[in-house]
Amino acid sequence: MPQTKILLDESEIPTHWYNVVADMPNPPTPPLGPDGKPIPPQALGAIFPEALIQQEMSGERWIPVPEPVREIYRLWRPSPLFRAYRLEQVLGTPAKIYYKYEGVSPAGSHKPNTAVPQAWYNQQAGIRRLTTETGAGQWGSALALAGQMFGMKIRVYMVKVSYEQKPFRRSMMQTWGAEVFASPTDMTESGRKILAADPASQGSLGIAISEAVEEAASRKDTNYSLGSVLNHVLLHQTVIGLEAKKQLEKIGEYPDVVLAACGGGSNFGGIAFPFFADKAAGKKVRLIAVEPTSCPTLTKGQYAYDFGDAVGLTPLMKMYTLGHDFMPPGIHAGGLRYHGDSPLVSQLYHEKLIEAVAVPQLATFEAGVMFARAEGIIPAPESCHPVRAAIDEAMKCKKSGEAKTILFNLSGHGHFDMASYDKYFSGQLEDYEYPAAAVAASMQRLPRVG
Numbered sequence: 001m002p003q004t005k006i007l008l009d010e011s012e013i014p015t016h017w018y019n020v021v022a023d024m025p026n027p028p029t030p031p032l033g034p035d036g037k038p039i040p041p042q043a044l045g046a047i048f049p050e051a052l053i054q055q056e057m058s059g060e061r062w063i064p065v066p067e068p069v070r071e072i073y074r075l076w077r078p079s080p081l082f083r084a085y086r087l088e089q090v091l092g093t094p095a096k097i098y099y100k101y102e103g104v105s106p107a108g109s110h111k112p113n114t115a116v117p118q119a120w121y122n123q124q125a126g127i128r129r130l131t132t133e134t135g136a137g138q139w140g141s142a143l144a145l146a147g148q149m150f151g152m153k154i155r156v157y158m159v160k161v162s163y164e165q166k167p168f169r170r171s172m173m174q175t176w177g178a179e180v181f182a183s184p185t186d187m188t189e190s191g192r193k194i195l196a197a198d199p200a201s202q203g204s205l206g207i208a209i210s211e212a213v214e215e216a217a218s219r220k221d222t223n224y225s226l227g228s229v230l231n232h233v234l235l236h237q238t239v240i241g242l243e244a245k246k247q248l249e250k251i252g253e254y255p256d257v258v259l260a261a262c263g264g265g266s267n268f269g270g271i272a273f274p275f276f277a278d279k280a281a282g283k284k285v286r287l288i289a290v291e292p293t294s295c296p297t298l299t300k301g302q303y304a305y306d307f308g309d310a311v312g313l314t315p316l317m318k319m320y321t322l323g324h325d326f327m328p329p330g331i332h333a334g335g336l337r338y339h340g341d342s343p344l345v346s347q348l349y350h351e352k353l354i355e356a357v358a359v360p361q362l363a364t365f366e367a368g369v370m371f372a373r374a375e376g377i378i379p380a381p382e383s384c385h386p387v388r389a390a391i392d393e394a395m396k397c398k399k400s401g402e403a404k405t406i407l408f409n410l411s412g413h414g415h416f417d418m419a420s421y422d423k424y425f426s427g428q429l430e431d432y433e434y435p436a437a438a439v440a441a442s443m444q445r446l447p448r449v450g
């Protein structure tokens with residue numbers, strides 16, 4: 001049996017984050033204000049601290065990780081890289097499958113990699129409260145944890161359907177001292193507007209973002225924190241790929257393919273961007289974002305300026321979008337139910353420098369169960385997506401006889417998602433058709449720019 005677990009030393013936790021902007025062939029598209037003009041950085045000051053705004057706009061290749069942030073990263077970083085040797089045997093593939101495991105963080109996913117620096121920069125700027133949204137509860141619990149570490153109050157607007165489906169994620173946030181509300185609430189104008197139109201609204205990430213942004217913009221002591229999509233979030237997540245590269249280097253490996261689930265794009269950017277640096281320098285490596293067929297932002301969306309939230313409070317970002325008020329079907333991978341995508345990931349996809357595939361829900365759970373039985377770890381429903389795609393790649397290798405090296409990011413464990421596994425086992429999970437009519441209707445309401 002080859003070495004199956006590749007570890008790094010604490011001293012090898014990255015000292016700098018990698019900024020992909022430095023290696024992109026074209027500069028990133030700027031966010032636009034309501035007037036269709038690029039928004040001045042100061043305009044973001046109502047909800048973000050200066051340090052994060054600078055990172056959002058930065059073209060510097062390397063950005064230092066503050067020592068107090070590295071100190072907290074030590075709780076779970078460096079995270080392990082595994083060779084999925086047993087899975088390879090089950091599949092009978094000549095491919096080598098590696099996975100980086102981010103479920104070792106206290107919150108059980110990659111999200112604390114950015115929650116911790118975001119809380120820290122806000123605390124340094126004298127901010128005392130943060131508002132945020134959460135879908136499945138992964139981001140809310142990551143920020144609750146990070147807030148607790150730096151003595152910040154955290155208020156979480158949790159998408160109602162998840163609030164009801166995942167009560168233990170809520171208890172987890174409360175354990176770390178956060179306040180949690182089922183969104184839409186009647187506490188914000190945005191929430192009241194949605195409820196007036198649809199009193200039975202189950203909520204969406206876009207709606208919860210509107211509520212959190214509205215509250216942060218209206219209070220001086222309060223900022224807003226986002227768990228994905230924005231440039232600085234993807235920047236912080238590059239610790240994943242930087243470590244993975246070093247781990248593979250130690251055993252003389254380099255991937256042919258890198259895969260990750262893609263909701264807003266943060267764990268994909270996190271693992272893939274450090275490899276993009278090599279690709280930009282001429283190396284051959286495929287970077288593939290994996291999304292659900294029911295919310296196929298990259299593979300079926302339109303590349304256009306759109307709002308990040310449902311109500312239209314955020315700046316316009318150029319991204320692949322299904323329309324800002326699109327309501328994705330209630331799939332169990334809650335973290336992948338977002339109408340848009342990271343502008344950086346979108347631009348690289350538009351320029352054909354990265355790839356994307358969409359996979360249906362049932363096939364992802366089938367892959368997740370197969371993975372758990374071979375490797376032991378039970379993947380989060382989101383993470384079942386790259387597991388599916390990695391297995392598909394490995395099976396192609398079985399056909400062709402190629403011994404490719406596949407790397408994927410196992411973004412989190414599924415311990416809070418066993419109700420979804422239950423449904424899968426009892427045959428109650430379904431595949432959703434691509435919601436063509438709902439997307440088409442939502443695309444009619446794209447904001448007009450230029």
Ligand SMILES: *Cc1c(COP(=O)(O)O)cnc(C)c1O
Nearest residue numbers: 138228263264265266267335412
């Ligand atoms: C939130 C989440 C995702 C999707 O978000 P990205 O920003 O696209 O990474 C994927 N996996 C897990 C476990 C998550 O919590």
